[in-house]
Amino acid sequence: MSNVGTSFSALLHLLRYARGYRRRIILASTCSALNTLFDIMPEILIGVAIDVVVNQEASFLAGFGFESPRSQILMLAGLTLLIWAGESLFQYLYLILWRNLAQDLQADLRQDAYDQVQRQDMGFFEARSSGELTAILNDDVNQLERFLDGGANDFLQVFVSVTLIGGVFFIISPSIALLAITPIPVIIWGAFFFMRRASPLYADVREKVADLSSRLSNNVGGMATIKSFTAETRESLRLQQASAAYVAANRRAIKVSSAFVPLIRMAILAGFLATFILGGIQALEGNLNVGAYGMLVFLTQRLLWPLTRLAQTVDLYERAMASTRRILKLIETETDVRDTGSSVLSVTEPVAIEFDQVSFHYPGTQSGVSAVSLKIPSGTTTALVGTTGSGKSTLIKLLLRFYPVTGGTISIDGLSIDELSLHSLRETIGLVSQDVFLFEGSIHDNIAYGDPQASDEAIRDAARAAEATEFIDALPEGFETLVGERGIKLSGGQRQRLSLARAILKNPPILILDEATSAVDNETEAAIQRSLAVISRNRTVLVVAHRLSTIVAADQIVVLEHGTIVEQGNHAALLANGGPYAGQWAVQTGAAQWTAGGS
Secondary structure, X not given: OHHHHHHHHHHHHHHHHOHHHHHHHHHHHHHHHHHHHHHHHHHHHHHHHHHHHHHHXXXXXXXXXXXXXXXXXXXXXXXXXXXXXXXXXXXXXXXXHHHHHHHHHHHXXXXXXXXXXXXXXXXXXXXXXXXXXXXXXXXXXXXXXXXXXXXXXHHHHHHHHHHHHXXXXXXXXXXXXXXXXXXXXXXXXXXXXXXXXXXXXXXXXXXXXXXXXXXXXXXXXXXXXXXXXXXXXXXXXXXXXXXXXXXXXXXXXXXXXXXXXXXXXXXXXXXXXXXHHHHHHHHHOOOOOHHHHHHHHHHHHHHHHHHHHHHHHHHHHHHHHHXXXXXXXXXXXXXXXXXXXXXXXXXXXXXXXXXXXXXXXOOOOOOEEEEEXXXXXXXXXXXXXXXXXXXXXXXXXXXXXXXOXXXXXXXXOOEEHHHEOHHHHHHOEEEEEOOOOOOOOEHHHHHHOOOOOOOHHHHHHXXXXXXXXXXXXXXXXXXXXXXXXXXXXOOHHXXXXXXXXXXXXXXXXXXXXXXXXXXXXXXXXXXXXXXXXXXXXXXXXXXXXXXXXXXXXXXXXXXXXXXXXXXXXXXXXXXXXOOHHHHHHHHHHOOOOOOOOOO
């Protein structure tokens, strides 16, 4: 029963989350119950009608003042009209209430889950695929919506039907009632047996959905690489394997669920035969009213047949609870970077930055930085250089609080970044990275991302400062040109200039360029360098560089190796030292002698 308990626990968890919807849930449940009440009334009226036809003036209704059979029939017709109208009204109401509740709750769940994802540090994303997160935010939320659309109402109506009809049975004939309800324990046992077997199967289905979604997302995003390596057949096979795993997981779940309906059908037959035979005998012996017998025969199916929907409903429920566990687990995921600071930086002038004995290592690896101390005066340009994995970009990520510092402190104008709200900290910093991300939309929209309230003139000025207006104006739609998903319609250099324009429009006191020119051509690099010469005025600039030629004018150059600072100074001083920087400079400028293979 542990899996049943897991599903029930997930349901209770969901109800706690949805406590703000309790009034709507109660109202929807009430309408479902009333609809069920009106739904079973026609069978009762059939029994009363049979009693009228057989007993006429001595019928059950005659005791209520309707003496003639004609008046009794007319009264039953009026009741039938009211009952059908009531059933239709409450069906309309419960459909509206449950479906709107499903829409609103799924929207809140998706929004809360997405907001929680946005609050996570970057380590969270490195441990999870984008496909897995997309599957939770989309497929799992939709799965829960489908259950709330119909499954919750089905559960309620089955419960109300069994309770009301069972009550009628015991009032009319306790002996028949006992036989009629005998199959119910078998049906309930079958439902719980199914839940126990199905719960882990549907959890596996959700995992396979996430794997398939991840595979699709990765392949679509890496289509250029797939084509360049002529790996279409290989990737098609891998997708086929992921899809086959999903189909196999679903097949295992379907195998269990499909066995449930035949079991229920045979249990219903046993209950129906018991009512049919025993009730018929009692009616023939005069111990049971003929109308009551007819009513019980009709109600037997209404008592037991709705239980066949348990198969589909429990199937839907198990899928929904598997999804609910994943959604709520994501919503409740704690982040290592807590937004607990309350201080706000209200500065427009350049600021000083200090790293004091800062340490951090990526989980599961030895890479990172160790006891780094560095002072960056306000209004200066500092370059961080070193080989791959030396810790350059790590320092930038720690400054932005993408990761938590595990040792030491980082401060801006003497205020620890831990004391700052994340919004205030990151609002102070403009980042231009090597991996440029452009949103699907126009060039204008992507530049305006730095300041959504900026005027068209300010956006053009930012583009001009980034030397992007020449290529923008040459496009047929100019600033309204659509860039495509991730800026696919633009070249790497064009995307980089838009990224720089976006940072310029933000107008931050701190500007960071993380390998911003490493993947562009010489012309674009020269344009970016000219832009930097202008926009670095009255700003504190940090440049992470691989090409040393781009940072020769920096006020200070910091050389890192294996997460520690090994050299520090300006270009001329570091060349004079003859250390690691001088060695890298010699290699990049061709001054070093290359001896390999006898050359």
